[in-house]
């Protein structure tokens with residue numbers, strides 16, 4: 001048994017939730033084959049939902065959020081991941097209803113673990129985290145539909161977010177003309193430094209009355225959902241594809257069928273949570289290899305447990321920018 005610190009969320013009054021650092025013991029963790037000493041985690045929109053009491057993400061409190069974790073296996077009954085291995089864990093139930101990476105230890109099933117790519121240490125893997133995995137999976141879906149740079153520009157919505165920034169850098173690295181769509185005018189230079197060829201305001205996707213607009217994009221990687229996604233579909237060239245992974249602008253898509261039946265547009269769903277580990281491993285190895293995002297890595301910011309409350313609050317306001325890494329040693 002080992003005592004450790006965890007940033008846990010408590011329901012302090014009906015409907016009021018508060019995070020604080022608690023001392024826990026590894027015997028408090030759920031059963032599982034692999035006990036991991038977590039050195040780093042990363043911050044995601046879903047963590048902000050869990051920390052704010054969203055019962056769609058977390059049913060019972062107190063709870064330790066953190067849908068991502070990286071660190072060293074310290075106890076194991078798994079042949080694949082013996083003590084001493086370094087691993088990444090993302091998705092499945094981690095940080096939702098299983099104590100997550102905002103604690104210094106997690107205990108999980110071995111089939112939630114991926115071996116750390118040799119090019120990375122734990123911090124580097126958490127610069128990408130679920131956001132990078134999701135950006136990579138989204139890019140994969142678009143490429144599998146045949147999207148290629150010579151077909152025209154590709155739009156990325158929620159461009160300054162954790163998923164958006166990595167998506168911009170991967171697509172630019174693949175040679176696409178990337179149009180970053182963002183609500184943060186002051187981040188245009190940053191988005192261009194990641195490789196965006198053009199930055200346009202979020203107002204470009206204000207709901208309009210027309211069923212279709214002039215086709216402007218060969219494809220799009222959407223991270224926001226809601227009305228902007230419905231509007232985005234109207235701007236896609238015939239046969240183009242749009243990947244959809246998020247809901248910060250809302251879970252409902254008030255769209256018509258016209259982009260689908262008059263232009264053959266494809267809407268592609270992206271799930272990074274429950275997919276087979278082999279699909280995750282494929283994207284992790286690309287992110288650690290030819291899809292690496294050196295500019296995102298250079299601009300990532302580190303924080304300790306005491307900074308989590310403020311940082312998660314910014315996600316809910318749509319104010320967060322880029323990749324945030326939780327370093328348990330800070």
Ligand SMILES: NC(=O)c1ccc[n+]([C@@H]2O[C@H](COP(=O)([O-])OP(=O)(O)OC[C@H]3O[C@@H](n4cnc5c(N)ncnc54)[C@H](OP(=O)(O)O)[C@@H]3O)[C@@H](O)[C@H]2O)c1
Pocket residue numbers: 043044045046130131134157158159160161162163164181182183184202223224228244245246247248249270271272273315316317318319320321322
């Ligand atoms: N499907 C999956 O497996 C999966 C995995 C990871 C994330 N997600 C989802 O993907 C979404 C993005 O995640 P993230 O971690 O990148 O979040 P994030 O860092 O908070 O980024 C979201 C970005 O969306 C924009 N935005 C915020 N509120 C908006 C609004 N009301 N209308 C339009 N745009 C808005 C902002 O960018 P700008 O200011 O630049 O516009 C914001 O930075 C979330 O919904 C998350 O739950 C899904």
